[in-house]
Amino acid sequence: MPDYLYIIVFITILVGLIIREIYLFNKDRYNPYVFRRKGKFLKQFIVNLGVNIFIIVCIKNIKSTFIVLCIFSVYSFCLATCISILNYLSYNRIKDKKIIFHTASLIIMIVIILIFLWRLVIK
Incomplete structure (x- = not known):
């Protein structure tokens, strides 16, 4: 399959994760604490x-790591x-x-993760 298809799937999944967080906040099920998720584990x-x-x-x-x-x-x-x-809205x-x-x-x-990844690719 072409790289563009994988890029579209990749972006769709990542956007879906952000939308899921916003949806959980709207339903009052968003947990602002990083490592303490409640609910259906x-x-x-x-x-x-x-x-x-x-x-x-x-x-x-995808062939191009850049x-x-x-x-x-x-x-x-x-x-x-x-x-x-x-998290700011939760803090309020x-x-x-x-x-x-x-x-x-x-x-x-x-x-830190992004700096590490950029250093790996630029070398």
């Missing part, structure tokens, strides 16, 4: 595992922005200071 685990498998298959089949890295960088920026906004509801630290740690993790 097994269902979330299976969905996340399937999404990760699709992403890995798409990345493996394009994948650019898409992943833009997605990471969008995800960090989306989660920051949702709950008034828990831990949300700020969780948001900051998540953004720092995303930045």
